[in-house]
Amino acid sequence: MISKKTKYGLKALGYLANQESDLPVQISSIAQSENISQKFLESILLSLKKAGILGSKKGKGGGYYLRKEAKEVKMTEIYRLLEGPIALVPCVSLNFYEKCRDCNSEETCYVNHLMKEIRDTTLDTLKHKTLEDFVLKR
Amino acid sequence: MISKKTKYGLKALGYLANQESDLPVQISSIAQSENISQKFLESILLSLKKAGILGSKKGKGGGYYLRKEAKEVKMTEIYRLLEGPIALVPCVSLNFYEKCRDCNSEETCYVNHLMKEIRDTTLDTLKHKTLEDFVLKR
DNA sequence: CATTACCCTACTAAATCCATAGACTAATAT
DNA sequence: ATATTAGTCTATGGATTTAGTAGGGTAATG
Numbered sequence: 001m002i003s004k005k006t007k008y009g010l011k012a013l014g015y016l017a018n019q020e021s022d023l024p025v026q027i028s029s030i031a032q033s034e035n036i037s038q039k040f041l042e043s044i045l046l047s048l049k050k051a052g053i054l055g056s057k058k059g060k061g062g063g064y065y066l067r068k069e070a071k072e073v074k075m076t077e078i079y080r081l082l083e084g085p086i087a088l089v090p091c092v093s094l095n096f097y098e099k100c101r102d103c104n105s106e107e108t109c110y111v112n113h114l115m116k117e118i119r120d121t122t123l124d125t126l127k128h129k130t131l132e133d134f135v136l137k138r
Numbered sequence: 139m140i141s142k143k144t145k146y147g148l149k150a151l152g153y154l155a156n157q158e159s160d161l162p163v164q165i166s167s168i169a170q171s172e173n174i175s176q177k178f179l180e181s182i183l184l185s186l187k188k189a190g191i192l193g194s195k196k197g198k199g200g201g202y203y204l205r206k207e208a209k210e211v212k213m214t215e216i217y218r219l220l221e222g223p224i225a226l227v228p229c230v231s232l233n234f235y236e237k238c239r240d241c242n243s244e245e246t247c248y249v250n251h252l253m254k255e256i257r258d259t260t261l262d263t264l265k266h267k268t269l270e271d272f273v274l275k276r
Numbered sequence: 277c278a279t280t281a282c283c284c285t286a287c288t289a290a291a292t293c294c295a296t297a298g299a300c301t302a303a304t305a306t
Numbered sequence: 307a308t309a310t311t312a313g314t315c316t317a318t319g320g321a322t323t324t325a326g327t328a329g330g331g332t333a334a335t336g
Contacts, residue, residue: 035240
């Protein structure tokens with residue numbers, strides 16, 4: 001299960017990607033359209049900005065906007081940024097690896113093997129996705 | 139990320155599946171071999187028993203044992219029992235479905251579509267797995 | 277000067293992980 | 307038979323972490 005943070009972040013990014021113009025969109029618009037707590041969304045967008053995915057502009061006419069084209073924004077990047085590891089267990093994570101304290105050998109660990117398989121399949125579907133897949137065809 | 143409960147449960151089931159004989163195995167043996175807090179493991183095994191996967195025998199020579207053959211124990215069943223939904227979001231869960239409060243249409247929800255894809259792929263790998271896949275070849 | 281992002285803090289609520297302690301039950305030894 | 311012991315059952319509680327909410331103030335921009 002992913003956190004609300006991730007879900008909201010994805011929805012917000014989708015909303016921005018579906019924008020006609022490149023003008024900044026203010027937080028309140030996104031929050032309202034996507035039914036997200038504005039304050040919570042604030043912190044999410046901020047972290048996306050710090051990661052370089054979003055840009056922002058203060059003052060009148062300000063708001064958030066995508067810094068790259070939608071097809072340049074990789075889904076794996078977003079997911080790892082918002083949610084963290086894609087793997088279901090730290091010991092099979094590529095970007096957030098951690099050794100299990102409770103098992104001495106990963107080679108003989110059944111759980112390890114199974115989780116590796118799952119990681120690979122979800123990674124496979126995520127790898128080929130970008131924000132552009134969130135843009136609705138019209 | 140799965141919980142420790144799920145991880146420990148899987149490891150314990152694997153341990154039982156790898157047993158030579160059908161004799162009950164006591165909690166302490168499993169806990170020791172797999173480096174799991176014995177008391178925590180107790181509650182996990184109990185829930186597996188209540189679900190009909192494990193049987194138990196009290197008193198001297200007692201312990202826990204598999205009630206079915208390893209290949210009869212489906213991985214999807216175990217996962218749902220220990221961890222809950224396989225889906226990453228309630229609105230795409232088959233067994234634990236819940237409507238999102240924040241979106242009105244699932245058809246036009248980007249997140250929904252993406253998460254459905256991920257669900258299908260992990261379900262695909264889990265579907266063909268049983269406890270037998272945890273038995274080490276020798 | 278109005279608008280909007282930015283930043284900080286503190287709180288609540290829930291879940292996770294695990295410890296502790298005792299009750300109960302069945303097999304074994306005497 | 308009876309006592310003993312190995313083991314499961316049950317319940318509770320607590321420490322820690324995480325998710326999410328809320329408020330209020332600051333800084334930049336038009």
